[in-house]
Amino acid sequence: MSLVLHGYFRSSAAYRVRIALNLKGLGYESLSVHLRAGEQDAPGYLALNPQGLVPALIDGGQTITQSLAILEYLDEAYPDTHRLLPEAPLERARVRALAAVVCCDIHPIGNLRVLNYIQGPLGQDEAAMIAWYNHWIRRGFGALEAMLTANAGTGRFCHGDAPGLADACLVPQVFNAQRHALDLSPYPTIERIWKACEALEVFAVAHPSRQPDAQ
């Protein structure tokens, strides 16, 4: 087994994959793609991932892109380690829906390339950009909080008492929320789960500040 992760310390999607790899106890080599320097648009990286986004995971010479696809892959290709998803179809659907609120409906709208468009072609100032960024997190966190509190499946973590796929997506989004000082107090369940995750070493070592390329 030889896993290589092309990522960036502050990329939320790469952070998800670091958490998942750690949860499953899979060692990996970390390669940095410097997003602010535009390394994701270099021909060599585009040959690996035509989207020009991180992360990309290499497993035995095969490239896998898109963080959600990578998380699912890790659970299917390495089924004998800690499971990121529960067994029953309805429970799996719940975990995937929680993850999708973050990965589809919050994160892409606040991604670096989108913020660049807001400030570039749309000519918005930094205050408008931050308002935009936090608006979509609040919309998503409001829904997530309701989904977590209204469901008996929620435990110490997003689903049950073991961390999994939804937690691997939630924690990096809370990190993002803190970048522009979003008030977490309207989301006590999210905050509780985030703290439970942060207390675990597997989450702590995946934190952006702990990565070799952190600035």
Next chain:
Amino acid sequence: MSLVLHGYFRSSAAYRVRIALNLKGLGYESLSVHLRAGEQDAPGYLALNPQGLVPALIDGGQTITQSLAILEYLDEAYPDTHRLLPEAPLERARVRALAAVVCCDIHPIGNLRVLNYIQGPLGQDEAAMIAWYNHWIRRGFGALEAMLTANAGTGRFCHGDAPGLADACLVPQVFNAQRHALDLSPYPTIERIWKACEALEVFAVAHPSRQPDAQ
């Protein structure tokens, strides 16, 4: 079995689920949530889906939200009908990555609520809104086209010669691209696959224009 789909004729995410249900040969009752009239924010619907988005699928009294989670659920809960995903983990990862380009990195950025924010709080005119909308489709379609042409797994459809999960996501996005007359000629593989899908009755009857709530 009793499946009920809360959707809206023009919702790209609901359209995905209609295609998947048809591909799997699963009958369902269709209930319309009128997005332009704001029915997604009515308390009754929010109790079903706190996100206030369509689709929501009800299966035997249980609610499942988020289109990608619904598609995965259908394949797991009804494994004996047409499979939306291949068997091998690496192939499944490829299909999920193709789907995620659409569902994470194109569609949410051009969703109705985002366009409303662009024209409302950000004060942009319709031309700027359409430029935004088409910009993210072009970025995503450019990557998708590269991912499809560079990979031997692509067949008559996104993966192999049977339609599946990635096609169910791609076709509604091509429909969206046509709303503001995006030129498809730079994406010949996407166009070819889209036409192959449209020629199938299971895709045709899922088209927005064929829904009871079409206007």
